[in-house]
Every structure is written in structure tokens, then in C-alpha cells.
């Protein structure tokens with residue numbers, strides 16, 4: 535009788551163990567699909583073909599906290615919200631500004647970065663800008679990335695210029711270097727990175743005080759865990775390490 539009880543208990547334990555490990559195994563396989571748009575150094579860019587940057591590290595840290603794998607999908611910036619709503623990606627990590635119209639299409643986490651815009655010109659162009667009025671001149675062709683707050687800012691504040699929109703900043707910067715456009719309006723931290731790596735300089739800082747957030751599908755079950763993990767990360771020493779890694783040597 536006793537032997538039989540031990541046997542039955544043993545079987546039960548074995549079964550519980552199998553269910554347990556099966557469940558855990560499934561959890562390990564869970565992947566967060568993250569949409570980003572590389573070419574936005576230091577937030578997301580390719581180095582020797584590998585995607586890297588502040589947002590990439592940030593998402594990997596969040597994934598680690600949640601015990602989930604993180605897989606990135608690189609696309610044009612103006613395709614991100616559509617991909618989110620189509621369910622092709624679960625999270626957008628792309629230096630995306632928390633912006634009223636976007637809030638209708640996505641839920642944003644707490645802000646994780648504050649940035650302004652800047653007007654970038656080719657080195658030696660002779661273009662001097664001391665105010666927004668200087669910039670709003672019909673003689674200027676201004677390049678922006680499609681659907682960015684830089685584009686919205688130019689549309690709202692410099693109606694006299696010719697606006698040229700690009701899918702990627704790399705095409706935009708090439709056109710600036712080739713003289714096809716005169717100015718680029720882009721987020722200041724990115725303008726600063728371009729000024730280090732390319733023959734361009736910041737001609738005018740533009741104060742917009744925007745805040746970046748991660749974007750998730752409205753009502754996503756991932757919202758709370760991701761938002762909490764981000765808050766935790768921002769309160770930890772790792773956050774200063776990340777800031778230092780990408781912005782320290784300025």
C-alpha cells in the first residue's frame with residue numbers, strides 16, 4: 535500500500551515537473567517584436583551592418599528584465615505606427631516623440647528622453663541663421679524625414695521654404711552634402727552626431743522640448759510590463775551607464 539502511494543506521488547511529481555518545464559520553456563521562447571528606423575544615431579544605427587544604439591540597448595535591457603527575447607525590425611520611420619497597428623511589431627523604439635496625434639494611434643510609455651530640433655547645414659555653406667525668421671526664407675530647400683516632428687515643425691513654422699521629405703536621413707544628408715538641399719531639420723542629438731561624422735554643422739538650435747517614449751498598441755497587455763521595466767531601468771545605475779555610453783563623450 536505504502537509503496538503504491540509513493541509510486542503514485544512519484545508519477546504526480548513527474549507530471550507536474552513536465553507541465554512546469556513545458557510552461558517555462560514556452561515563456562523563454564516569447565519574443566517582443568520591436569520596430570525601429572535605423573540611421574538615427576545615437577538612438578538607432580548600423581555599425582558594420584549590426585543594429586546598435588541607445589534605443590536598441592534600452593529595449594534589450596527591458597527584454598532581459600521581462601525574461602523575453604527582443605527582435606528588431608528596421609523600417610522607414612513613417613511605416614512604424616502602421617506596423618504597430620497591424621501587429622507586425624509590438625513596440626516602437628525609435629526616438630519617437632510623444633505627440634498628440636500619435637496618442638490616438640498608440641499608447642506611450644513614460645518619457646525616457648528630452649530633445650529639441652536643430653537646423654543642420656553643409657560645412658562652409660555660408661548659411662547663417664540667427665532666428666526662425668532667418669530660416670523661413672523662400673530661397674531655402676529644407677530636408678526632413680517623413681512624418682517626423684521635424685517635418686511638422688517646418689510645416690508649422692517655415693511655410694515659405696520648399697520642403698523635401700525623405701524616407702531615411704541618410705538620403706537626406708547625402709542631398710545636403712551634394713547641395714541639393716540647403717538645410718536639414720532633425721532632432722538635435724542626431725544633428726550633433728551627424729556633425730561629428732559628416733561635413734555638416736548646426737546652424738540653429740530649435741527649442742521644441744519634445745519627449746521620446748516607447749509606443750505600444752492601444753490596450754496592449756505588454757504596456758504595463760514594458761512601462762514598469764522602463765521606469766525600473768531609468769531608476770537604476772544602468773541608465774546612467776547607457777546615457778554615458780551614447781552621450782558621454784560629447
Ligand code: ARG
Pocket residue numbers: 570571572573574577578611628629630631632679681682683684721
Ligand atoms: N523624434 C522625432 C519624431 O518622433 C524623429 C524620430 C525619428 N526617428 C528615427 N529613428 N528615424 O518624429
